[in-house]
Amino acid sequence: MEGLAPDLWPPIRLTIELATTTTIVLLIVGTPIAWWLARSQAWWKEAVATVVAMPIVLPPTVLGFYLLVALGPEGLGGALSGLTGRRTLAFTFEGLVIGSVIYSMPFVVQPIRNAFEAMGSRPLEVAATLRASPLRAFWTVVVPLARPGFLTAAVLGFAHTVGEFGVVLMIGGSVPGQTKVLSIAIYDYVETMQWREASLLSGGMALFAFVVLLAMALIEKRVARVGV
Amino acid sequence: MIFRILAALAVVTFVAGPVDAAETKVAVAANFTEAAKEIGVAFKRKTGDDALFSFGATGQLYTQITQDAPFEILLSADDERPKKAVADGFGVPGSVFTYAIGKLVLWSKSPDVVKGEDTLKTAGFTKLSICNPVAAPYGAAAVETMKALKLYDTLQPKLVVGANITQAFQFVDSGNAELGFVALSQLKGNAGGSRWMVPQDLYKPIRQDAVLLKKGAGNTAATGFMDFLKGPEARAIIEKYGYVFGSET
Incomplete structure (x- = not known):
């Protein structure tokens, strides 16, 4: 849009806000799911795990399409946003958070689940014999033991949300400060032949991706050396 | 099942039309999507040639053209990019005309x-x-x-x-x-x-210009499509979709 070209910061700030919020929500929502997936004996748990993992395989357009309808006035999102006097969750930051949580869920749940499974039930049994309440055992035993898993989950969830494009393009509406995240800003710049802005942001993204992946590799290496 | 697929393939092969049927790749501004599809069908009926459409925002299509996209014609939603295409060496001089006013x-x-x-x-x-x-x-x-x-x-x-x-x-x-x-x-x-x-x-009238791109200069299907766009069949479709036919003005 007009006048926005010189201002590269709002999309960067917005992207960081979105990725941070999404990561926090995912750690809160994803941990119980990962716990259940790691410990449950239910025969249908792999079906749930599959549903969680589906965004990896589905084109973002499928999610974007469903979300556009679901967030709209005829969907659940419209009903929810009606409470705050709005008619749709599309084009809003909250809408993007919902989309990102679904889209990045597998990248958070899987590492945490792996960490829980690797831990086994032994530490909890020991904690129980020491009369630790389940909640206390979780915070003092499980969380420290699964810390590398949580760290991987947080980094991946954050990075994957930063790298989101298709879903945001379809439900975002490119609203400055609300939904115009980095990937959308780059798309707009390329579409309108503003190569300089596009390459600045793209270069930054490439650097970011490199740093994240390198950090991941180093974390894993350290974990392998120290042991879980 | 396999037999059915083979039969279907055979039918497609035989119905595919004259061997010398050519095709042209046309970049189309999104507003013209439905009209272009219909014009493509009429064009095929008349000439046997296929027009393959790619739809997008005019600016996005133009960006792709500057990066060597395989398009042979641009049906723009403005009269600036086609002019620019000629000036920048992507379009064929003298080929620009207004096909519709939106x-x-x-x-x-x-x-x-x-x-x-x-x-x-x-x-x-x-x-x-x-x-x-x-x-x-x-x-x-x-x-x-x-x-x-x-x-x-x-x-x-x-x-x-x-x-x-x-x-x-x-x-x-x-x-x-x-x-x-x-x-x-x-x-x-x-x-x-x-x-x-x-x-x-x-608002300034939305004069939608077409330009033949250099990639299509030697393709009779491309030049044929440009001519077809100026003709009465195309005009009927363009007007049906609520545009003012370009050559009118």
Whole structure:
């Protein structure tokens, strides 16, 4: 849009806000799911795990399409946003958070689940014999033991949300400060032949991706050396 | 099952038409999507040649053309990019002509929402959908209209921006935006809702020009399509979709 070209910061700030919020929500929502997936004996748990993992395989357009309808006035999102006097969750930051949580869920749940499974039930049994309440055992035993898993989950969830494009393009509406995240800003710049802005942001993204992946590799290496 | 597939393939092979049928790749501004598809069918019926369409915002298509996209014709939504294509060495000089003049409409899916320019002045809505004004001429016309009414600054916080006019339409059609600026051609066969034909004095006429690109200069299917676009069959379709036929003016 007009006048926005010189201002590269709002999309960067917005992207960081979105990725941070999404990561926090995912750690809160994803941990119980990962716990259940790691410990449950239910025969249908792999079906749930599959549903969680589906965004990896589905084109973002499928999610974007469903979300556009679901967030709209005829969907659940419209009903929810009606409470705050709005008619749709599309084009809003909250809408993007919902989309990102679904889209990045597998990248958070899987590492945490792996960490829980690797831990086994032994530490909890020991904690129980020491009369630790389940909640206390979780915070003092499980969380420290699964810390590398949580760290991987947080980094991946954050990075994957930063790298989101298709879903945001379809439900975002490119609203400055609300939904115009980095990937959308780059798309707009390329579409309108503003190569300089596009390459600045793209270069930054490439650097970011490199740093994240390198950090991941180093974390894993350290974990392998120290042991879980 | 396998037999059926083979049979289907055989039918396709035989029906595929004259061996010398050629094809041309045409980049089409999103507002012209439906009309172009219909023109493509009529073109095929008349010449046996295929027109393969790629749809997008004019700016996006132009960016692709500068990066060596395989397009042979550009059906732009403005009269600037085709000129620029020739000036920048991508278009064939002398091939530019206006194929259609588009109309901008303010549209809502609900009845009684759009009642002329007062709707914009009272602004009793939360989201107004347009398409990217830099990349898409209909978006530029929408902004021009709001500026002419001196409402752009107040309406700007309510704008949601589609990547192209198809998305701007779809934001309204899915109910996520109450109303939006769309192309009249997109409302064909859609009598419901409420609409306001934006008066022509509020925005510069959307002259949609076509240009033959250098990649298509030697392709008879491409030059044939350019000619077909000026002819009576194409004209009937273009007018059916609510455009003013280009050569008229």
